[in-house]
Amino acid sequence: MNPRKRRRLVFAVAMVLAGAVGAFAVVTVLNKHVLYFYSPSDLAKEHVPAGVDFRIGGLVQKGSLKHGPGTMVHFVVTDGRATVPVAYVGVLPDLFREGQGVVASGALDGSGIFAASEVLAKHDERYMPPEVVDALKRAGRWKEGGS
């Protein structure tokens, strides 16, 4: 084996090793920072421990939005079958409305309230987050052509 070929071989082996270590690190970190999406029905079935971050989505139940104390807001997310109470401190997005789709990320506190760190509403009147459409479909509450 001439020196040039040997150098190439060493280089190739080093690249493969570095690639393998890198891929392992990436997958490990990825799994640690993945946020699962649950609909209210999923949440009723599956037990998610308090403090674990995840995302939840559905419609904001009509009449459930309550302001205060202070900058706190409370509302209820529903998919037509099950509901989850949500608490959030902050400014709600402009398109946040009762009866409209919403996605929130955060974690359950000890008392079963979803403490949201971020609330996203759909971006415009014609658009519904795909997760929410999916959740409503699974709960059998989705009407084609919008509601």
Place this chain on the structure above:
Amino acid sequence: MTGEIGQLALCLALALSIVQAGTGLWSARSHASLARALAFSSALGFFVFVVLAFAALTYGFVTSDFSILDVAQNSHTLKPLIYKITGVWGNHEGSMLLWVLVLAVYTALIAGWRRGGERLAATALGVMGLLAAAFLLFIILTSDPFLRLDPPPFEGQGLNPLLQDPGLAFHPPMLYLGYVGLSATFAYAAAALITGEADAQWARAARPFMLAAWIALTLGITLGSWWAYYVLGWGGFWFWDPVENAALMPWLVGTALLHSALATERTGAFRSWTLLLSIAGFSLSLIGTFLVRSGVLNSVHAFANDPERGKFILYMLVAAIAGALALFAWRAPKLQSGTAFDIVSRETALLLNNLLLSAAAATVLLGTLYPLFLQAITGARISVGAPYFATFFAPLFVALLILVPFGPRLSWRSADLTAAFRPLAPGLGVAALAGVLAFALMEPRSLAATGAFALAGWVIFASWTQWRARKAATGLFSSLASLLAHAGLGISLMGIAATTAWRGEALNVVAPGQSFHIAGYLLTFKGVENIEGPNYTATRATIDVRSGAQGVATLTPEKRYYPAEGQAISNTAIRTTGISDLYVALGDDRGGGRWVVRALVNPLAPFIWLGGGIMALGGLAGLIGRLGLRLTWQRAAPVPAAKT
């Protein structure tokens, strides 16, 4: 009438692009002067008809011709003129037409300029013709912007108010100039592989396109980030949203490409790698277009949820990537390898740069596509949190920034590390000083920000001394390119670190007359009033800002309602000193005149976008340096090159 002209122009452009593809690829044969002449002229014809089609659609928007479905769905007579024009690309059909328009601009540049010789340029036009034909077919078959509506409605449905904003108006054209600019690089790389002229020639010929694409991507990303900061009302500048990642990946690969192509031009090193990066850069642009345009993502960019369109782009994507990679696998082994280089050399530094940037691009790609794969396989809906990206980006960019100053100091093939380091030694002092100042002066203490400031000091100082040492030897513009691009990175880094570590936030419910403090400012809420805009109504809050005894500003954040679109958006108020931003957003109405007000103080936030702008200027200096060189070379050459 204009609609029909536009449609006809599109069909003629399609026919010409097919001619261009055929004759262009035929031009790869060594004696094909007729084919080459045809390729050049059909390329220019293609350009003319695409411009005509785009002008027809723009005319429809400007004159509010609601008999065109696309105009009726996305425009409104009351919209200000500027947003009637930018509304042309504020929808799926029009944005795809803009994509093709940009492709046509690059096609015309290749045809007029003929860099790298007629054979290489004509073959590159063949590849461009294939891309153009595919995209035109896509438009004509699935996304016709000229569909008629009979009877025409009296009024249009308006444009998403989020898009009625100066920052966003020019974000899509910039991003497309970048995405599609990489298609010119891709076409040259493919042409080099087809003709077998894969020496340094093609890299030199494609360099201006690489630079133009990189400048546009840098500006496009900067504009998008700035827009997100002042419009979305959260005060963040980057969310690791899949559509942001879709623009970031081609940028990372494009940056790697600019560096590896330098080595290829100079010593012939990394020939195959540079070709592969050109293919990867454009492939990532196509993946970005697919992610953004197919509606698989939940985002403000997802105009269309038509699965047919998504599938069409997906097939195109697979065909382009697979075709290019097959060509590469077939031809690349026949390439001569470049001259050997030592472990300590400029080439090694560029290799490390490329490894780090490619690794960064790969982690972003994985994090962006993983949710799509997982959903396709298990049906689970997940999203990848920002901490994943931060975990990898921080170490990769720390390593990259430590190495940046060494690269330009090392000579090609074989270099002396000690000699390279000696002029950089004072940089360690500058870095230490910047870190100590950041640690001592700012609250709360942050090790991450300390490190970031030290790194920024190191990079900026080294770029400065490097520029002083080299401007005489390499010419003003070429040396400025490296200074501005690297120093801009340092400036952005300071902005990102400071905003992340030292942000001040106050969230309050206030009644008229009530005040609150934030970071040395006293904010007094004066109440709200209702105002009328050209095509919206707004609730405007007045907030007095005092610093000590002095009144410094009156801020008026708004909540706007657009009746035509039935949408509400916030309009944040920002007072910037250039060093720090005071950022105020109006929240919910709590009744009885009480409102939620959110205020942020973002130290050094303007540096984030300033740095991006400076980096783009660096790219521009590089482009001018290159074109200047070409002009002098042209003057010396006995045969004048073709005129544009």
